[in-house]
Amino acid sequence: MDTVTHTFFGLTLYAAVKKEGWSRKEKTAFFVTAVGGSQIPDIDVISSWWDTAGRYQMWHRGLTHSVFLVPIWAALFSAISWLFWKVKGWKLYGLGVLAVLIHDTSDLFNAWGTGYLEPFSTQRITFGTIPIVDLTLWAIMLGGLLYAKLRKISRPHRVYKLVWLLMACHFIAQSAQGYALYEQHAGRYEQFALSAGFVPGQFQMIGKKNGVVEISNATAFTEPKLQVELKSQESADLDKLFAANPKAKTLYEWSPFVVLVDNEKQIGLYDPRFYRNGQSFLFEAIEKDLKQGK
Template structure:
């Protein structure tokens, strides 16, 4: 998800806590716990500073988004709030654990995916059933905030908001799973990318060298958007020798389209194809 959404996750988690018996320093500790926990996995962006091998695509949302690092991040946050706010309640550890878990798990559901099981596996896990920026999330957060301003027991409102988010994710996931299975029977590879409009999906398939991009939904007939051909027999050694990011992109993507013509040798992720190119496109000029 985007930074704004992760921030809203942290604020809504803070809102869902019953703070009626907490002192001021305890409320501040909880606020920092949920907000830092909602952002800390994205601290991997600093890896750009030392990336000389074109590995950033794998490092971002890689090990820091692993389920195995959730307890470590939670412990670091717990130590931080203990030092800053002089609180010792173990519940701050559990709130930190939950906030980091929500960040890492939420990122599984969009097309970018995460290294959820690193370091045991470097496979990028992605479901593609929620867009990177989900305005349904924003709408739920906004409605909850507007209602909470007018009631005395606010945390109950935010808990209902979390329930609504879970329901939204389940509905989107069920539709995505149905579409994925309906295409998987006839194609070698299938990937999903959710539209900004709920229930609408882009389905990308690959069989041999043929790549097709469909607009589809469980409520409509599929519509072919683009038909692409991947030059899978091309020798990519020159590309990989000159462009290290291309190696990473091929490893990171579920599958790629290879381009070989008189001008360029390259590859791109078809999930982000816009009719002319993909913004995840690595190539060399010939």
């Protein structure tokens, strides 16, 4: 998910906690834990500052998003709460665990994927059933906020627990439809992936077979409509590409499958899940030396 959505998750998680009779320090500690825990896995973005090997694509949403680091991140915020506000307890630690776990797990549902099982597996797990920016989730959280404020609910934490239930139902409904599409159509391809659209129930199906990638608009209740067909040049010289452009090798490892480009001007590859308007923004290539016939 995007940074804004993760922030909203943290705020909604804090709002769902019953805080009657709490001191200001207790509220501050729980607020920092809920919001901070909802953001901390994305601390890996700082790796771009020293990335000279073209590995940022693998580092982002990598080890810091591992489910095995969840208790460690939660312990960090427990330590911060004790150090600054002298607040501690299993409830605070549990909130930290939940905040980080929601971040890591929600990222699994995007096409971008997550290294959920690192360091024991380098596989990027991705379901592709929820868009990175999901306006439906925003609407549910905003609706809960407006309802609690306008109706002046005396126990607003109950409203926000309902908000979490509705968001969970959205994840389940989207994923059930994605699973149905996978069961219906994945068998036609050698490699298959989904990318959720902004409208609930709308997906892009991306399938590769015999060097041809098909991108289709699909729902679980209608036949897919082919949007574009891409030819992958499977004989492209990847060794030459990887030697000259390390980011290309990283993208090749990171993506479930790629389209290879080999024409008069360049050798490259791109992730077809992010193909829009004739190009993919995840594209790495090298220019050919036309003068030397290379």
